[in-house]
Amino acid sequence: MSTHVDFPVCLRLQGKRVLLVGAGTIADERSQQLVDAGARVRVVAPSIGATIRRLAEEGRLELLERAYVPGDVRGHDVVFVATDDRRVSQTVADEARALGIWVNAADIPELCDFTLPSVGRRGPIVVAVSTSGLSPALARQLRRRFLEQVGPGHVQLARLSGWLRKRLPCGSERMRLLKQLVEGEAGELLARGQRRAAWAQVRAALETFGETR
Ligand SMILES: C[C@@]1(CC(=O)O)C2=NC(=C\c3[nH]c(c(CCC(=O)O)c3CC(=O)O)Cc3[nH]c(c(CC(=O)O)c3CCC(=O)O)/C=C3\N/C(=C\2)[C@@H](CCC(=O)O)[C@]3(C)CC(=O)O)/[C@H]1CCC(=O)O
Ligand SMILES: NC(=O)c1ccc[n+]([C@@H]2O[C@H](COP(=O)([O-])OP(=O)(O)OC[C@H]3O[C@@H](n4cnc5c(N)ncnc54)[C@H](O)[C@@H]3O)[C@@H](O)[C@H]2O)c1
Structure with a gap:
């Protein structure tokens, strides 16, 4: 049984360059949170979700409507990858790490330099629950319960x-x-x-x- 625990931080992403690879269900959710946090977001994906499409049309993020090509990670501070192709996620994570850029790969802990907790927000108050990778479903349930305590x-x-x-x-x-x-x-x-x-x-x-x- 692993005894490791993940170390929580709250990133100040204002003005930071963030690359999001993939634009499906998961990336769509991430895009809004990243834009809300003030990041300069660039998305690379051939097939685009509704939120990312809208944010691109509003000029709130940059959209490259094509498959990932080697070198795309360059110049970014943080990388998030959420594609349905494990080989793409592997390539992106390898390239990011070679350049010393921190990466999160949705659902692939072994490719993550950091994991994402379950997050809920009321104004400036953020409730975040991590289970150090053991039970994301439990993280979600506890986060909902804790958020109810915030009035x-x-x-x-x-x-x-x-x-x-x-x-x-x-x-x-x-x-x-x-x-x-x-x-x-x-x-x-x-x-x-x-x-x-x-x-x-x-x-x-x-x-x-x-x-x-
Ligand atoms: C919290 C949340 C944040 C977010 O993604 O925004 C998040 N997963 C969420 C939901 C969720 N993910 C999964 C289920 C199905 C039930 C279950 O497995 O429990 C559900 C529940 C559902 O869908 O209802 C499946 C799953 N997830 C991971 C694996 C791989 C593995 O375990 O090996 C597998 C198996 C894949 C498979 O079987 O193929 C891995 C990770 N998922 C993490 C985060 C990181 C650890 C967080 C922590 O420490 O708690 C980590 C390590 C990496 C990362 O992704 O950062 C988000 C809730 C958002 C919300 O609050 O609404
Ligand atoms: N952490 C979580 O909460 C969670 C929950 C469900 C699924 N997932 C995982 O997240 C991943 C993405 O899930 P989803 O539901 O968003 O998938 P999806 O099918 O909705 O979207 C996949 C995206 O990947 C893009 N893509 C495919 N090949 C690409 C390439 N070569 N370059 C750039 N983009 C490419 C597609 O264009 C699409 O935008 C899956 O691996 C899934 O297992 C995570």
Whole structure:
């Protein structure tokens, strides 16, 4: 029984060059997520799914409507391959690795430098579950269950915290205030939908901010 665990990260893909090889069901889903993350996406495939077609028409990704040719991986930061031909996936992964480019091959763990967790999103909050390759179906089921725990109050709390961290000088007092925001009464009030009362708490905390510095 393997004891390995996959190491989770959240990639900042804004402006990064991403190659997607294949444009079927799986690649179609990936394309929207990659574009949403701000990546500069290029897709190479002879047969094109509806989402990729639309994104290409909107000018949000570049589409090369042909089979993969050697050298296509060049110049990219990350490569995703999701074709129905194992030999193509193997070629793409070999070429990417030879150039030191990280690759994910859908459903082929031995060709992956990184695997993809099951992901759900509410605003800026991302829930991701990995089973280190043991049970993608379980990852999906748990992700759905965990996402149900994330309510509109959590999204407001995350946004409010982001707003405050931009405006307040960093340091121990800001840290204390932001921790208190989540763990204290304001967080609970937001979770219950009592926005006015929550804001009153935040305003009171802000009035005393800076006094102990
Ligand atoms: C989470 C998700 C993310 C995504 O792809 O976006 C994802 N697979 C999903 C679904 C799914 N995939 C499979 C089933 C059938 C039931 C089952 O097998 O459980 C279902 C469930 C379904 O379809 O309902 C079959 C399957 N998958 C892999 C193999 C190969 C092998 O095991 O050897 C086989 C057997 C192929 C065969 O038998 O031929 C391998 C991988 N699949 C991974 C990710 C990586 C590990 C993730 C982890 O650590 O948990 C990894 C290692 C590589 C990678 O692809 O990155 C996505 C859920 C999206 C969502 O949330 O909706
Ligand atoms: N991880 C997951 O969740 C998951 C789930 C289902 C399937 N899969 C796997 O992902 C892979 C893709 O599945 P799918 O449903 O998207 O397949 P699909 O049949 O819908 O699409 C295949 C795509 O590969 C492209 N393609 C074929 N030959 C190519 C070449 N030489 N160069 C470039 N593109 C080429 C086709 O044009 C098409 O766009 C399969 O191996 C499947 O087993 C993964």
